[in-house]
């Protein structure tokens with residue numbers, strides 16, 4: 440019987456290539472291929488589920504209690520208000536992020552993405568240059584990614600963008616309070632359910648306001664470094680805001696260009712900026728990546744050999760990505776003479792960042808090429824399962840085919856080869872889609 444992977448849609452009749460694992464907001468079991476793993480929930484995602492359960496339990500329970508026993512009115516109303524506060528969370532997040540979008544647009548920022556919820560994307564639409572996303576865990580949080588397009592970025596503009604979210608929460612909270620006051624005044628006898636629900640919704644906005652404004656460092660996936668309040672404090676203290684804003688603009692636009700397959704433009708822009716920052720390893724590794732996509736692994740490796748001497752790589756961690764990229768390109772070039780170069784490069788990168796999946800996968804690719812298949816296997820699996828870039832994943836699958844061949848599993852080797860083709864195909868289709876989206880964005 441054919442099985443389909445819930446992660447990448449790969450289909451095959453080889454049942455040993457699939458496992459059943461819990462997935463989704465409700466943890467139902469689904470089939471995953473050897474190259475995919477279910478999304479791993481964060482503590483924030485779990486908070487989302489808790490709020491949803493509270494809303495489902497408390498809101499009806501509260502309404503029932505004071506309908507059935509008028510004496511218990513205060514208890515019923517408190518429960519219903521608490522339930523309504525949880526139920527209103529997605530609306531509160533949407534209001535907050537929409538506030539950021541309005542403020543960012545007002546100060547001339549480009550808004551790349553507005554996301555409501557956390558976790559995997561369940562729906563996305565592009566309007567103009569902004570992608571609007573709904574995520575699986577709607578009751579936890581959200582984010583807005585925007586950047587200054589000006590060559591002279593100003594702190595006050597950035598501050599307004601940061602204040603947009605809580606301003607929107609405050610405006611909606613006041614509007615809800617006004618409706619509540621009007622309801623209590625105009626209705627002869629105010630309805631307890633309306634009062635409870637409006638109170639809950641207002642509290643949800645007020646809590647979002649207070650939590651976002653309170654300066655606090657946050658850790659988690661993505662680039663969220665802290666609450667809006669924390670970022671305001673950081674903004675006030677930062678000395679080289681202009682330079683930072685310029686870097687952010689560059690890296691955000693570069694990521695967009697790469698995601699849209701506009702590799703030639705990415706190469707040109709990286710090379711231009713390298714003239715100003717010739718010793719910057721981060722910029723160098725971006726250029727290596729774009730060069731490989733545009734002109735192939737061999738040229739990217741040659742570039743490394745000719746220019747790595749210009750870099751500041753005294754600390755092993757600063758140059759780790761550059762070395763990992765160079766090793767990866769040496770391996771991708773399939774040139775046996777470069778294998779000796781890939782060994783020490785991939786090892787040094789691995790020693791600096793032993794847990795980064797891209798770097799683990801690269802080390803695994805070197806090991807399987809040198810016939811250390813057993814040591815290569817877990818490293819390559821980490822690369823295939825945890826890296827996001829589809830083309831890189833296809834390449835890891837290709838190395839895994841080599842690895843399983845070496846281990847004597849010809850059937851699995853064929854599966855990995857087919858999976859590599861499948862992922863490459865998906866990447867190509869993804870690029871054509873975003874090309875159309877870019878033309879759309881340029882028109883607007």
Ligand SMILES: [Zn+2]
Nearest residue numbers: 444447472475
């Ligand atoms: Zn899969």
Ligand SMILES: [Zn+2]
Nearest residue numbers: 539604651667
């Ligand atoms: Zn915010």
